[in-house]
Amino acid sequence: MSKIRMTDDRMDRRTFLKVTGAAGLGVTVSAWGVPKLLRAEPAPIKIGSVQPATGPLAVIGQGQRRGNQMAVDYINSRGGIQSLGGAKLELLLGDSESKAEVGRSEADRLIQEGAVMLIGAFQSGVSMAIATLAEQRQVPFVMDVAALDDITQKGYQHVFRLFPTVSVFGETGVAYVKQIITEKKVEPQRAVVTNTGDPFGKSQGENFIKWFEKSGLPIEIVDHITYPLGIHDLSAEVAKIKAAKPDLLFPVCRPGDSIILTRELHKQRVPLMGIISPGSPGWYEPKVIQDLDKLVYYVMDNVPWVYPASPVYQEANKLFQEKYGTYLDTNSGYAYAGILVSADALNRAASTKTAALLQALRETDFKDHPMVGKAVQFKENGDNINAATAMVQVLPDPDPNRRVKVVLPKEFAEADYVFPAKQLWERE
């Protein structure tokens, strides 16, 4: 081994002691809070995000992660959590693989790695498993997306949710229908509900009917048609719809069957005042808009939606597009909002302790989010009081990417809605 040569600026033991002593003093002084510049940057605050990053929902899960991560980057670019000395946020990533037990295990790992809060988990089942874990480990869990009511009906103290529940979907959807027929002074008498036979389709369809019947609207649901997901021919179902002579059609569709259904309605010339979906992805997906073109005009869909006019959305969407080449949609928008709400709570709590965080979350009143809906405020059970759906409508626009517009509620509307719509075969 070669000798270490210390030249002119050699450090003898005495100098070494002086230097280290001074440094030690500096550390001590800064620990007492005097010279701020000497103080090290505060340790990052860890938030654990569990999303279905692989498995059948991988594409959505990746979007959710991106939404979470973008918001973390945004908060950090604004100087982190101010009340905690500008501490940066750090997102710990977990993958639920769409399985409840994996989601639970991943959340447990993230807690072990120091997550002071959890966020996720897109699917209600996985969210439920994590909610119970959050209760067991006493760590706050903010659900960005998860819809089944039951999760917040267990009396858990550590669970909060931004997304509208299934009940909110039903209640708001029916309220919009009421508003539309009142404002347009039309009197539809009969309606048909259709849905796919998978869990999502069935629960959306049945839940809508439940709220519809509760509302006392003078419209009779004359038929409720269920068909399997992935069906290739709906001619018999549409013949049934036609025979029922409805004024309104309430279809719960996925992007495949919505196309088949609309083409068949066109072919069989079923007269309708309008098509209003109780809430399903079959009507606003770019592929559907492209394929159906004029046929999908005027279809309305009751869905949680981003608020394109809000500056928060515009800023986030711009960054999202730059970074990932796609727009911030409903789900990733909620993922983004979930982190903003968590950061806001951390800031007000000025602590990472559970008790302080829970208190801060309960007092949340957060309006600077990119979604349709008023300020996020949590009820006793953790649900967002102002979680809302929007009524969107496909309206004519030369640019297919700009055809889906928020039309209700009025304060968020980008355009006036058209109702009753022109019949499908009259749109040349």
Added chain:
Amino acid sequence: MTRRHVFFAAVLLVLLALPLFLDKYALGIFVMIFFYAYVGQSWNVLTGYTGHISLGHALYIGIGAYATTFLAQTFGITPWIGMLVGGIAAVLIALFLGFLGFRFGIRGVYFVIMTIAFAEITRLIVSHVEALGSFSGIFVDFNPSFWNFQFRGNLPYYYISLGFMLASLVAVHLIEISKLGRFMVAIREDEEAAQALGVDTFRCNMFAIAISAFMTSLAGAFYANYIYYLHPNSLFGMALSIELILRPIVGGLGTLFGPVIGSFILTPLSEISRAYFSKGGLEGLHLILYGILAILVVLFMPKGIIVYVKRALHPILGTTNAE
């Protein structure tokens, strides 16, 4: 006391003392190791020893989970009793399935298809029964207490699942050395020859499927009160049926310690690789790794890793009739 006894006592002591050194997440990994070792062992009783392949064993987990939870949430019956009721229900269904299969000579792929069909039919039925949560599943109430089989920390789950695994080892060992066990192996090797030698193969097969179903269903009760969420697709689905047979296959089919060794390898591998690749932003790579490992084992270690473990432990355990 032989060297073998000393070795097993030492392993047991280590497992008993391990929680002293583990955090909650690591405890959780061990819970899953024991859980899958137990379930794999339960499946092993039927498929490993008698050779009748069941690809629908999730059925019994589902029955155990749903029965226990339904009884607890509707009638307030403790899961400790509920799981026995679930076990009996699983046995009855297994006996019906077994009766059809073994009495009418449904064998080979046809038996496999029948086991899948039973699980699928049950999945569809449960998906449409409102009282069982229908397609939304059941959200299990969380009221921690020993009586409710629910706990805040992972420590009780650790010891319960360890207990399950050890009990299954003892049970299967007793079966292995019993007359029934010998008959079962005889059936696996050549059912007709066994029959010709006077083995009541129908009876043995029925015993095997009943024991296997009962044991598997207890795991369902554990699952329900550990994960707190039951969904027909995840509890009766094909994915779980396959997941639970991987460990005994990788470890060593039809051997006492195969499922345990398989679980000690596959479960941490899946957990740790997922955690590792999640961080690196390489989501999904762990699933590929998992798949590659399963292929390699089947290709190069058709009798399971147990053969190599036995060889490695040979200096400690002395001679074993390594298969």
